[in-house]
Amino acid sequence: MTDPRQHLPGVDRVLASAAFAALLAEHPRQRIVHHLRSALDHAREDLARGTGRASPHIGDLAREVEKALVLDGIPSLRPVINATGVVLHTNLGRAPIAPAARSAMARAAQGYGNLEFDLERGSRGSRYVHCVQLLRELTGAEAALVVNNAAGALVLGINTLAVGREVAVSRGELVEIGGGFRIPEILVRGGVRLREVGSTNRTRIADYETALDTGQIAALLKVHRSNFRIEGFAEEADVAELAALADRRGVHFFHDLGTGLMMDPAALGLPGETRVADSLANGAHVVGFSGDKLLGGPQAGILVGRREPVARMRQNPLCRSLRVDKVTLAGLEATLRLYRDPGRALEEIPALRMIASPPEELLGRATRLAAALEARGVEARVSPGTSLVGGGTCPGVALDTFVVKPHPGTRSVSAVARRLRRGDPPVLAPVEDDHLNLDLRTVEPEEESLLEERVVRACLPNTN
Numbered sequence: 346m347t348d349p350r351q352h353l354p355g356v357d358r359v360l361a362s363a364a365f366a367a368l369l370a371e372h373p374r375q376r377i378v379h380h381l382r383s384a385l386d387h388a389r390e391d392l393a394r395g396t397g398r399a400s401p402h403i404g405d406l407a408r409e410v411e412k413a414l415v416l417d418g419i420p421s422l423r424p425v426i427n428a429t430g431v432v433l434h435t436n437l438g439r440a441p442i443a444p445a446a447r448s449a450m451a452r453a454a455q456g457y458g459n460l461e462f463d464l465e466r467g468s469r470g471s472r473y474v475h476c477v478q479l480l481r482e483l484t485g486a487e488a489a490l491v492v493n494n495a496a497g498a499l500v501l502g503i504n505t506l507a508v509g510r511e512v513a514v515s516r517g518e519l520v521e522i523g524g525g526f527r528i529p530e531i532l533v534r535g536g537v538r539l540r541e542v543g544s545t546n547r548t549r550i551a552d553y554e555t556a557l558d559t560g561q562i563a564a565l566l567k568v569h570r571s572n573f574r575i576e577g578f579a580e581e582a583d584v585a586e587l588a589a590l591a592d593r594r595g596v597h598f599f600h601d602l603g604t605g606l607m608m609d610p611a612a613l614g615l616p617g618e619t620r621v622a623d624s625l626a627n628g629a630h631v632v633g634f635s636g637d638k639l640l641g642g643p644q645a646g647i648l649v650g651r652r653e654p655v656a657r658m659r660q661n662p663l664c665r666s667l668r669v670d671k672v673t674l675a676g677l678e679a680t681l682r683l684y685r686d687p688g689r690a691l692e693e694i695p696a697l698r699m700i701a702s703p704p705e706e707l708l709g710r711a712t713r714l715a716a717a718l719e720a721r722g723v724e725a726r727v728s729p730g731t732s733l734v735g736g737g738t739c740p741g742v743a744l745d746t747f748v749v750k751p752h753p754g755t756r757s758v759s760a761v762a763r764r765l766r767r768g769d770p771p772v773l774a775p776v777e778d779d780h781l782n783l784d785l786r787t788v789e790p791e792e793e794s795l796l797e798e799r800v801v802r803a804c805l806p807n808t809n
C-alpha cells in the first residue's frame with residue numbers, strides 16, 4: 346500500500362492553481378507560502394495519525410490559507426470597548442486621550458517638529474523645555490521635567506537626590522504600586538539605601554527626626570498610598586511637617602504623589618485627593634506623578650518643584666534612559682493646555698468627564714441601551730452598581746452608577762462574556778451576580794450603538 350502522504354500536492358503545484366491565483370493577487374507571496382506550508386504540515390500530521398481523510402483539496406487549502414492571512418491582518422494592539430466602569434484601567438491603557446491631545450499627537454507623529462530645536466536662535470534646543478511653562482503655571486512650581494513614566498520619575502528623583510546615601514520612608518508607605526513595582530526594591534535599584542521609619546500604621550514626624558540624627562540621610566520620601574488605605578489606629582506625618590523638617594535639617598524632600606490630580610477634587614467628587622499644587626504649596630521640594638492617571642493624558646512621568654533639584658534631575662545621565670517621546674510631549678502639552686480653563690478640562694478630558702458623570706445621566710444612558718436591546722430580542726434590566734476610578738488610585742472610592750444586565754439567552758454568561766471579548770471590537774465587562782454588568786461610564790456615547798450590536802450578537806442564538 347502506498348503512503349497517503351505521497352498524495353499531498355507540492356507547494357509549487359498548489360500555488361499555480363486558480364484558487365491560489367486570487368490570493369497571490371492580494372497578499373505577499375512569502376506569507377502565502379508560509380501559511381500553505383503549515384496547512385500542508387497539518388494535513389501530513391493528520392494523515393500520519395490516520396485521523397485525516399483523503400489528501401486535502403486545493404480549495405480547502407486555499408480557504409485555510411485565506412483564514413490565516415485574515416488573522417495576520419489583525420493588529421496585536423487594538424481598540425476595545427471598556428464597559429467595566431473602571432476609568433483608569435491600567436490593563437486597558439489607562440486614560441483615554443482628549444480630542445485636542447489626539448490631534449496634537451497625530452500632528453507630531455506625522456512629520457518633523459522642533460523637538461530639540463530652538464527656532465528663535467536657530468540652534469540646537471532641548472526636548473525638556475516643552476510643557477515646562479504650562480506645568481509651572483498650573484502647579485505653581487519653579488521648574489518641571491517630563492520623563493517616560495512616574496515609576497521612572499521616582500527612580501530618577503531619588504537617584505539624583507541621594508545616590509550612595511540613605512532615603513527615609515515610613516514603614517506604612519513601603520508599598521507595591523502594581524506590576525511588581527515595590528518601593529523598597531526600587532530604592533535599591535535607584536542606588537540609594539532605605540531607612541525605614543515608624544511603623545506600618547503609625548509614623549510621626551519625631552520618627553523622621555530620630556532617623557535624621559544618624560547623619561546618613563540625604564532625602565525624605567513620602568509615597569502616596571495610591572492603591573490601599575490604612576484605617577483605624579493610624580497616624581502619618583503630613584507634607585507640611587515633612588517639608589519643614591527637611592528644610593530645618595538641610596535634606597531633600599521628594600513626594601511621590603502618583604495620581605497627579607490637577608484640578609479641584611470636589612469637581613470630580615473625589616474629596617481628600619491631594620492636588621499636585623497642594624503638595625507644592627505645603628512645601629514639597631519635588632513632586633513626582635503620572636501623566637495618565639488623574640491628569641488624564643498620555644503615559645508620562647512628571648517632576649515639578651524647586652529649580653535646583655529639578656535641574657540636577659535633568660542633568661542626571663539616567664534621564665536619558667527615561668526620555669520622553671515627541672508624540673507623548675505633544676499629547677501632554679495639549680492636555681495641560683485644556684486645564685487653563687478647568688470647565689473645559691472637565692468637559693474635554695475623557696477620564697475627568699467619566700469620573701464626574703452624574704448617576705442620573707448614567708441611568709438615562711443605561712435605560713436607553715436596555716430598551717434598545719429589548720427591542721432586538723435581548724432581555725435586559727438596569728440595576729444600581731459602582732464604578733471605580735482605577736489605575737491604582739482612589740482606593741475605597743466607589744462611584745455610583747447604573748449597569749445594564751443583558752440576559753444571556755440560551756448561552757451561559759461566561760460564554761457570552763467570551764464572545765464579547767473575542768469579537769470585533771472586543772468588549773470587556775465584568776460578570777457579577779451571574780450576569781454581565783455593562784457600565785456605560787467608561788463607554789463613549791459614540792460607541793453605544795456598536796456596543797448594542799455586539800451584545801445582541803453575543804446573546805442571541807444563531808448569531809456569530
Ligand SMILES: *Cc1c(COP(=O)(O)O)cnc(C)c1O
Pocket residue numbers: 494495496497499522568569570571601602603604634635636637645646736737
Ligand atoms: C502609579 C504610581 C506610580 C507609577 O506610575 P507610572 O506612571 O505607572 O509609572 C508611582 N508612584 C505612585 C505613588 C503611584 O501611584
